[in-house]
Structure formats: structure tokens, C-alpha cells
Amino acid sequence: MSKQDFETLQEPILALRPEEVKIPNMPVHASVQEAEDLFEWVQEDQEKLEPAGLDWQLVTDLPLRAGALRYSEAIWNRDSLTREEAQEQWKEQSPEAFDLRDVLVHDFTHAFRRQSDLTNKVRAIREGGSNSDMLQDLNNLYQLGMDNKPLLDAIGFDWEKLEQARTWSDELASVLARANGERFDTEETKVIRDKAYTYLKEAVDEIRLHGKYVFWRDDNRYRGYISKYHRE
Template structure:
């Protein structure tokens, strides 16, 4: 049902003005549960709430749809976020190994090309930069240069498959780094939609609560149902 709610609301969520969109101010699972509780609580007060101007259809009847959409949007974001966090951990583990592999390959090339100034100049050019992105490009350049000059490596009985491995690592590491960077940028489409779904849900909850708190400001037993238990803690 949450998936259907999400599909129903997606266009509306995408059209929310950016300046209104806020990141969750409390845990989403807590908010979703409070929304479900609020929907049940408000039923008993329908006449009173409508009587002082609450748009019942737009806020109360729509509340379960907003709740389901938010729950599903959070699930999508969690799936993507945890995938990114796993990528960040994997990158932290693989990056030092990849840098060391690149350095070893460069040392191999310097030895194999020691009598070829033209090729040594190419090696110096490859080795010139630093940083993760440069290392990834270096592995690709090393692979291409190494496989293009088998004679020099044959003379030292070198395993040419290492150059294939360098290119493979370059491709894999590029993808891994992109995913790992996403874990820190925190600006994915999934997060944006989750924030929009939370904003949309909170709009209805705030309207219902504010109306309920006003209507039952002198009735503690009904008033308490319009207060966030999370905020009250």
C-alpha cells in the first residue's frame, strides 16, 4: 500500500516549491507512527475540527496517503544510503591497495623502459599527479601503455596480465569512488524525494495538531492527542 501511496503522491511531491522542503526534524519512523496515531485520534473530533475550519479531506483523509508515501520514500532512501555507506567503507579499504598497486606498476615500467627515454617520459607524465581520481586514471593509462609495449616487458619476463588487471581495477574503482562520494554529498534524488515526502506529511500533521490544540485547549484529555510524544520527551 505504501508503494501505491508513493506513486499517487510522486508528482505532487516533485512539484513542492524547493523553499518549502525541509529535512526531517525527527526520526522518520517516529513521525510516521505519530501520523497514524493522529489519524485515529482525530476521528472522534471530526465535527469540532471541521467546525473551526480544518480542511478534513485535504489533511485528515489524505493523511494515510501522505504517511504511506513518506514511509516508502524513506525505505528507498535507506536502501540507497546504506549502499553508499557500504561503498565508502569498501573504498576506504581498497584505496590504499590501489595506490600501492599503481606505484608498483610505475616502478616496473621505469625498470622495463630504462633504455627508452621516450617511454620513460610517458611514465613520468603518468606519475605526475596525485589524488584518488588521478590514481584511477593512472591505472588505465598504465594498462594501455604497458600492453602497447610488450617487447620491453618480454625482456624482463613480465606478467602482462597485470596491465589487464590495472584497466579492470580502474573501471571498478571509478564506479566505487563515485558511489562512495555520494555517501558524503548527501544530495541524491532519493533523499530529495524523502525530504519532500516528510515535508508533505508534516504539513498535514501540523495543521491537524494546531487546530486540535486550539479546539481542546481547555480539555486536557483530548488536547494530549494533538501533542507529539517525541517532542514532549
Template sequence: MSDSFFETHLATLEAIPENSTRRSIPVVVYTQEAETLYHWAIQDADALQSVGLTLEFIESLPVRVRLLREAEARWQLEYRANKAATAEWVAQSPLAYELRDNLLRAFRYAFRKEEGLLQRVADIADGSSHADMIQDLALLAALGEQQRTQLEAINFDITHLQQAATQAETMASLLARSSGDKLEGNPGKILRDKAYVYLQEAVDEIRECGKYVFYANDARLKGYTSGYFRKHKKSTNTEEESVSA
């Protein structure tokens, strides 16, 4: 699907409330069921239109299916990239913490007779979050550059200052990207869920119409129920349940 197609319908998706609920059927299954429903409903178009369902509404199903598939693809790409960043963070963060701790130890010794500098080091060391650690590296690199003479006096490896500055940038990027894999509040996931709801609106309406029209025709009625729930031996009540997120 082209980006222009998705962007054309983006406003429609964004207008859907974020707290809308969607069923727990996997996206790949739900889109296939919706596509099957479309072909089934087209065969019954005259009967469905006779009770108020429009052909235009039925024809909207393929569009909604395409939108959900694209939104899901975009979310999965983002999610996988963020998961990779999380794995990289897990691998690299212990080394970043170790570098920060080594800098603090060296600075405390180098500045042991300078109360003002010791207080600056103490202020930098305050805080225990990942973000604090990253900020510590950046601040220690800057402070170290200002006090190179005192650090050289204790035979401190000055290259660690540039290493700290570089590490701060690297870890900040990793933290931002790894934090993106949290489900709640992620824009990509929110948009995917809205696309699901947008498809669900049409699926529900068409199925309800089909059940009404073909209540006495088992051969046609079966096309207006979920094969996923039939396969998992769900009751009619379970089929109509919705779940959030």
C-alpha cells in the same frame, strides 16, 4: 505499498520546493505519531470541522504517511547499496591505483626513446582525481594494445592491458554508485524529504486546529502534541523549530 500508488502521488511530491524545511524527528517516529494523530483526530472530527478543518484533509493523513514510509524505504535501500559500493571502492581502489602506476612505469621505460609516445603517457598521467585514475587505466590499455611490440620487447605482461580495461569499467561503476551516498543533492533523499514535508503540512495543520479547539480540555489536547518532544523534554518553542535537510 504498490508502485502504482507511489507513482500516482509522485507529481505532488515533486512539486514541493527542495528548500522546504522539515523537523528532525526520525522518520519512523514521525510516521507513527502521524498515524496516531489520525486516529485521535477522527474521534474529534466534528469538533475540528466546526472550525474549518475538512474531513477530507484529516483523511489525507494515512496517504501521506504511506508516501513517506515508501519514500524512506526507497532511500534507505539506495543509501545502503551505495554504502556497500563505497566499502568496495575503498577495498579495490588501492589495487587499481597500483595497476595504473605500474603501467605508467612500464610504458615510460618501453617508450623511453620515443618522444611522441612519452608525451602521450605524460598527458595520460596528468590529473590526480579518482576519475582521472579510471580514465588513465582505459587510455593506457588502449595505448598498450597499439604498442604491443615495444611492450613485449621489455617482457611486459600483456594480460595487464585487458586487466586495466576491465578494472576501468569496474571502478567507474563503483565510483558512480559510491558517490550516490552523498546526502546533498541525492534524488532519493530529496524525494524522501519532500514526502516528509508533505506529511508535516498535514500534521501541523491538524495539531494547530486541535490545540485551538481543545485549549481548555487537557484530556483531548494532549493528542495534538508531539510525544517525541514531550519524551525529550522539549519546550513548546523547540517543538515548533524546523531544520533543513
């Protein structure tokens, strides 16, 4: 989950000095998506990029850095909401999240029908119907799904649903906390968000720099190292 990604990278993110921190120059969700797309794009180019000087650990860490930013943005958005705004947002979005939880339970029950240990885990997730239960269920379903990909692939599972579960588990947990009246320091969480953005941007920029260098005469590969958001 994104929270775990942030906790894994918390030390180097928070260690960034104020003069190093960049303010996002594009929507954060676009930054995260571009980083995740870049991670997939760069895989086939390792043999050409490493000899050109790219530290492949930057590529390996890219999903973690993207997840850390996703989580930091969710926390800052939570803190920026008034209690009334958070309650309204929860009222609008939580029915879809509850429905997604039920859909995933339905899918998993079918996919795991011949595995009693997995069926028992799904049954345990199904119990409890509170708001916090639902958010924890989405988290647990994400982890369970990622651990059992072949069984889900066998039923033609739509993996976008699991990505949505991951997103809502983080974002709606923040909204619910605010709706329940918890108080937060918005300035502190904004600084952390900006640091997480900077930490992701450092890796993305370095990977793109090497990609543009290596593929400067190969338009088919070069295009994958350009920001789609800024290009459009």
C-alpha cells in the same frame, strides 16, 4: 502498500519547491507513527474540528502521506547502503521475512479454509521460493489480508504481523536491489524523501493546530495533538 501511496501522491510531493522543503527534525519512523496515531485520534473530533476551519481531506489523506514517506525513506536508505552493507543486511533480516511469509500462509490457510477461491490464492502465493518471490508474497498477503479482515478476525489474527509484512515488502525490496548491485542517485532520493516528509508534516501540523485551538481547555483531548517524540 507504501509504494502505491507514494505513486498516488507523487505529483503534489514532487511539486514542492526547494524553499518549501523541511529537513526531518525527528526520526522518520517516528514521524510516520505519529501521523498514523493522529489519524486514529482525530476521528471522534470531526464534528468539532471542521467548524473550526479544518479541511477534513487532510485527515483522509493522512495514511497516504504517511505511506508515501515510509516508502521514500526506504528508497533513500537503500541508496545509502553500499553493496556489501546491503548484502549483510539482507543476510540478517531475510530469514525473519521468509519465516513471516510462512506464518502468514499458515494463518491464511486456516482462516480461509471454507473459501475455495481464497484458498487457491493462498496456494498460489505458497509457490516459488526465491528472494523476489518472498517479497512479492508479503505484498500479496498484505493485500489479501486487508481484503478479508472478518475471516482473519474470526481466528484471532495478530494484525501486527500484516503490518510487518507491509514494511518488509517495501524495505527489503530496496535492500535486495542494492545487494544485487543496482546503482542509485542518493542525492535525488534524499530530496524526494525530504519532500515526502514535508508533505506529511504540512497535514500533521495543520490538524494539530486546529486540535490545540479547539481543545485548549480539554487536557484529555489536547494531549492527542502534541508530538509524543518532542514531548519526551
